[in-house]
Amino acid sequence: MPPVQSVPEPRRVATLADVAGLAGVTVGTASKALNGRGSLRAETRQRVLEAAEQLGFSPNPLAQGLLAGRSWTVGLITTDSIGRFSIPVLLGAEDALGPEQMSVLLCDSRGDAIREAHYLRTLMARRIDGIIVTGRRTDPRQPLPGTPDVPTVYALGPSSDPEDMSVVPDEHGGARLAIRHLVESGRTRIAHITGPAHHAAAAVRADGALAELAAGGLEPATGRVHFGEWTEAWGRRAAALVLRAEPDTDGLFCGNDQIARGAADALRESGVRVPQDVAIVGYDNWEVMAEACRPPLTTVDLDMVEIGRVAALRLLDAIAGNRTAGTRTVPARLVVRESSLG
Amino acid sequence: MPPVQSVPEPRRVATLADVAGLAGVTVGTASKALNGRGSLRAETRQRVLEAAEQLGFSPNPLAQGLLAGRSWTVGLITTDSIGRFSIPVLLGAEDALGPEQMSVLLCDSRGDAIREAHYLRTLMARRIDGIIVTGRRTDPRQPLPGTPDVPTVYALGPSSDPEDMSVVPDEHGGARLAIRHLVESGRTRIAHITGPAHHAAAAVRADGALAELAAGGLEPATGRVHFGEWTEAWGRRAAALVLRAEPDTDGLFCGNDQIARGAADALRESGVRVPQDVAIVGYDNWEVMAEACRPPLTTVDLDMVEIGRVAALRLLDAIAGNRTAGTRTVPARLVVRESSLG
Numbered sequence: 001m002p003p004v005q006s007v008p009e010p011r012r013v014a015t016l017a018d019v020a021g022l023a024g025v026t027v028g029t030a031s032k033a034l035n036g037r038g039s040l041r042a043e044t045r046q047r048v049l050e051a052a053e054q055l056g057f058s059p060n061p062l063a064q065g066l067l068a069g070r071s072w073t074v075g076l077i078t079t080d081s082i083g084r085f086s087i088p089v090l091l092g093a094e095d096a097l098g099p100e101q102m103s104v105l106l107c108d109s110r111g112d113a114i115r116e117a118h119y120l121r122t123l124m125a126r127r128i129d130g131i132i133v134t135g136r137r138t139d140p141r142q143p144l145p146g147t148p149d150v151p152t153v154y155a156l157g158p159s160s161d162p163e164d165m166s167v168v169p170d171e172h173g174g175a176r177l178a179i180r181h182l183v184e185s186g187r188t189r190i191a192h193i194t195g196p197a198h199h200a201a202a203a204v205r206a207d208g209a210l211a212e213l214a215a216g217g218l219e220p221a222t223g224r225v226h227f228g229e230w231t232e233a234w235g236r237r238a239a240a241l242v243l244r245a246e247p248d249t250d251g252l253f254c255g256n257d258q259i260a261r262g263a264a265d266a267l268r269e270s271g272v273r274v275p276q277d278v279a280i281v282g283y284d285n286w287e288v289m290a291e292a293c294r295p296p297l298t299t300v301d302l303d304m305v306e307i308g309r310v311a312a313l314r315l316l317d318a319i320a321g322n323r324t325a326g327t328r329t330v331p332a333r334l335v336v337r338e339s340s341l342g
Numbered sequence: 343m344p345p346v347q348s349v350p351e352p353r354r355v356a357t358l359a360d361v362a363g364l365a366g367v368t369v370g371t372a373s374k375a376l377n378g379r380g381s382l383r384a385e386t387r388q389r390v391l392e393a394a395e396q397l398g399f400s401p402n403p404l405a406q407g408l409l410a411g412r413s414w415t416v417g418l419i420t421t422d423s424i425g426r427f428s429i430p431v432l433l434g435a436e437d438a439l440g441p442e443q444m445s446v447l448l449c450d451s452r453g454d455a456i457r458e459a460h461y462l463r464t465l466m467a468r469r470i471d472g473i474i475v476t477g478r479r480t481d482p483r484q485p486l487p488g489t490p491d492v493p494t495v496y497a498l499g500p501s502s503d504p505e506d507m508s509v510v511p512d513e514h515g516g517a518r519l520a521i522r523h524l525v526e527s528g529r530t531r532i533a534h535i536t537g538p539a540h541h542a543a544a545a546v547r548a549d550g551a552l553a554e555l556a557a558g559g560l561e562p563a564t565g566r567v568h569f570g571e572w573t574e575a576w577g578r579r580a581a582a583l584v585l586r587a588e589p590d591t592d593g594l595f596c597g598n599d600q601i602a603r604g605a606a607d608a609l610r611e612s613g614v615r616v617p618q619d620v621a622i623v624g625y626d627n628w629e630v631m632a633e634a635c636r637p638p639l640t641t642v643d644l645d646m647v648e649i650g651r652v653a654a655l656r657l658l659d660a661i662a663g664n665r666t667a668g669t670r671t672v673p674a675r676l677v678v679r680e681s682s683l684g
Contacts, residue, residue: 015469020370028362028370076448083429091423094450103464106418106448108436122445127357232634258634269611292574292600 014055022051074315075123077107077116077144079135079157084286085304089134089155092308096316102129111135120144130315133157134308138171139200151318155311156304158327165318166327167311169302171201174332175208178253178281178300181334183216185341187251187279191221193238193263194255195230202227205255205283221249230255235262243272250278257282257289257299264293264339279340295338306330356397364393416657417465419449419458419486421477421499426628427646431476431497434650438658444471453477462486472657475499476650480513481542493660497653498646500669507660508669509653511644513543516674517550520595520623520642523676525558527683529593529621533563535580535605536597537572544569547597547625563591572597577604585614592620599624599631599641606635606681621682637680648672 020030025048033040033048034057051057074097078086094104105128107119123131130151133144140160144152151165158166182190192209195202206225213220222245228234235254239262242249254260260282267274274280274295282290285301307330314324362372367390375382375390376399393399416439420428436446447470449461465473472493475486482502486494493507500508524532534551537544548567555562564587570576577596581604584591596602602624609616616622616637624632627643649672656666 026368026370027373028368031369073447081433087425087429090448091450094448098460101464103468104448105415106432106436106446108433118440122443126445258630288600 014052014057016057018055019048019051019057022055023048070129071127072101073103073105073126073128074312075105075107075119075126075128075131077109077119077123077131077133079109079111079116079133079141080137081108081110083136085136085156086134088304089308089311092305092310093132093155093312094308095305096309096312102316117145120146124150129319132308132311132315133159134311137200138168138204151315151323153311153315153318155307162327163325165314165323165325167307167314168327168329169304169307170329170332171204171302172208172211173329174283174300174302175205175253176212177332177334178283179209179212179216181298181336181340182251182253182279182281183212183218185279188218189221189246189249190218190251190253191226191242191246191249192253192255193226193228193235193242193259195228195259197227199230202255209253221246221251228259230258232258232262232265235259235264236266237262239263239266240270243267243270243278252278252280254280254282257284257286257293257297260297260299260339261289261293264295264297268294275338275340281334281340285335290335290337293339298337298340299335300332301335302332303330356394356399358399360397361390361393361399364397365390412471413469414443415445415447415468415470416654417447417449417461417468417470417473419451419461419465419473419475421451421453421458421475421483422479423450423452425478427478427498428476430646431650431653434647434652435474435497435654436650437647438651438654444658459487462488466492471661474650474653474657475501476653479542480510480546493657493665495653495657495660497649504669505667507656507665507667509649509656510669510671511646511649512671512674513546513644514550514553515671516625516642516644517547517595518554519674519676520625521551521554521558523640523678523682524593524595524621524623525554525560527621530560531563531588531591532560532593532595533568533584533588533591534595534597535568535570535577535584535601537570537601539569544597551595563588563593570601572600574600574604574607577601577606578608579604581605581608582612585609585612585620594620594622596622596624599626599628599635599639602639602641602681603631603635606637606639610636617680617682623676623682627677632677632679635681640676640678640680640682642674643677644674645672 016030017027020027030048033045109116109119132153132155134155135157137157140158143159143161143164154166158168194206197203222242226238228238252263254263260280264274264280267278272278282297282299285299290297290299310330358372359369362369372390375387451458451461474495474497476497477499479499482500485501485503485506496506496508500510536548539545564584568580570580594605596605602622606616606622609620614620624639624641627641632639632641652672
């Protein structure tokens with residue numbers, strides 16, 4: 001039989017109240033003594049300092065925050081559950097907040113208004129210094145209700161109020177980059193396959209694609225944008241459909257990496273060579289998907305990490321009293337892999 | 343030109359110090375008045391309450407926490423960056439902590455010891471009530487340094503100290519479920535393709551697979567486990583290799599869903615029917631991967647959300663003084679899709 005192990009009782013961290021109690025003074029006096037404020041007798045101050053040392057009491061940012069009206073804490077509300085798109089935003093925000101010694105309180109509202117209201121109450125009660133709101137969808141969202149006094153930045157999905165602080169990806173510019181790359185590599189019959197027309201991401205990317213095609217004097221192959229689903233299955237079906245309608249299509253710009261991957265599979269399986277016969281460009285740079293694609297996928301990266309970083313820096317500025325209204329757009333970049341070369 | 347908009351100055355939330363200042367009493371007296379403690383003159387208490395109302399001061403959990411030695415905050419340290427595996431753990435933990443009004447401070451140490459030490463200092467200074475440590479790898483990890491007094495639970499990747507509180511998936515049992523399903527559906531020549539042998543996840547899943555095969559009186563097809571990479575490319579190569587070495591293989595158990603997906607692609611492209619000729623079972627239930635697989639993939643779900651929930655409940659028990667030592671294992675379950683039917 002194994003020996004019986006004793007489980008150590010978790011020891012409570014000493015509080016200001018403990019220090020005050022041991023020193024025989026009020027909490028207010030103990031606070032003054034430790035902060036070097038107010039007029040106290042030297043003997044009293046000494047007694048408090050000794051009590052603090054004896055209890056291992058160390059300066060407490062919470063207590064200091066209470067006195068200064070600051071908590072050194074930022075609330076991060078993700079509206080559509082934490083996922084592939086909100087994670088890099090979160091990492092970028094954390095990178096920017098870390099050196100400021102700001103901590104991030106995580107609130108996953110999962111698109112549920114009741115959860116969001118609950119979290120908002122919790123955050124306000126904790127006297128957070130600011131809020132970052134992020135979510136998967138890039139459609140504008142209603143501003144948070146009832147937070148007039150706490151600086152708030154919307155990252156990824158902007159607020160519908162243009163006076164709010166929002167930081168968004170350059171969806172339109174990203175699509176133009178993709179088309180420009182295809183045109184510059186000599187493709188002239190370029191089709192666009194994408195997600196549902198009612199998603200802002202699909203609509204704006206399609207606008208950008210058409211604008212850049214027009215700038216090059218081109219119409220989209222098949223004469224229209226193919227809206228559908230954000231799935232590989234749609235990519236397979238749509239690629240087959242496009243090649244049947246316009247067999248000399250030589251470029252495919254896909255609204256996300258899953259559609260692009262489905263398209264690449266369908267073309268390969270029907271004997272069309274990628275990129276020799278048809279070049280493919282995706283969108284999102286979802287690395288696990290882009291790299292597993294055969295061939296590896298050229299795609300647009302919206303730089304979500306930078307969006308999170310810029311959002312956090314704007315929030316810090318606003319907390320410091322330098323609020324800047326309006327929406328800021330972070331540039332996209334193209335990541336070139338084999339699917340568009342040659 | 344658009345009209346010039348006035349940008350509202352963020353208003354500071356009233357603090358206990360503000361209330362005390364307005365009422366002309368010390369912070370300690372204001373605290374006593376608001377908490378109904380101590381002996382104060384009725385007139386003094388009344389003055390403080392009026393000042394609190396005038397300033398919109400509401401009970402502050404931080405201040406109450408300071409007095410009680412609790413912060414109602416849990417630190418969540420993710421060791422390998424936030425990702426596909428840590429997100430569901432995080433969601434499960436949040437589900438369990440929410441009703442307790444616990445807030446989660448997020449710390450992404452990204453496997454960097456310096457970041458981890460920094461976060462640990464920050465968390466301790468904030469007087470968190472407990473810590474959950476989670477990460478992508480299921481290999482045991484060294485315990486956090488220097489946190490003897492704060493309850494800590496390791497979720498997903500256990501602590502190397504068996505006296506620590508750990509909550510882990512049933513890797514071994516999950517592999518047995520996969521093999522049992524293949525055997526029960528009549529497969530007898532089952533190969534196992536998986537990730538690197540030095541990853542705990544690959545080694546333990548292989549052990550489970552071999553144990554369950556042996557329980558059914560079977561040897562693995564090709565006579566050995568095929569260790570490699572966690573990638574689709576490896577799945578494609580390994581499936582081809584297995585079918586060449588043992589053409590009558592009728593079942594493939596793959597160590598993760600990416601390997602399984604690669605195997606399914608390779609078999610389809612070489613004219614082998616899935617599941618009629620070869621049934622495939624994956625591992626992880628990464629839904630976007632399992633559902634995009636052709637055909638959709640039967641796979642093992644380790645119930646990461648439940649792991650997070652159990653970890654949080656154990657942490658709450660420990661914070662309440664009921665610490666239970668040792669590792670708890672959460673059962674896996676099989677999600678059956680088309681790749682193993684018929």
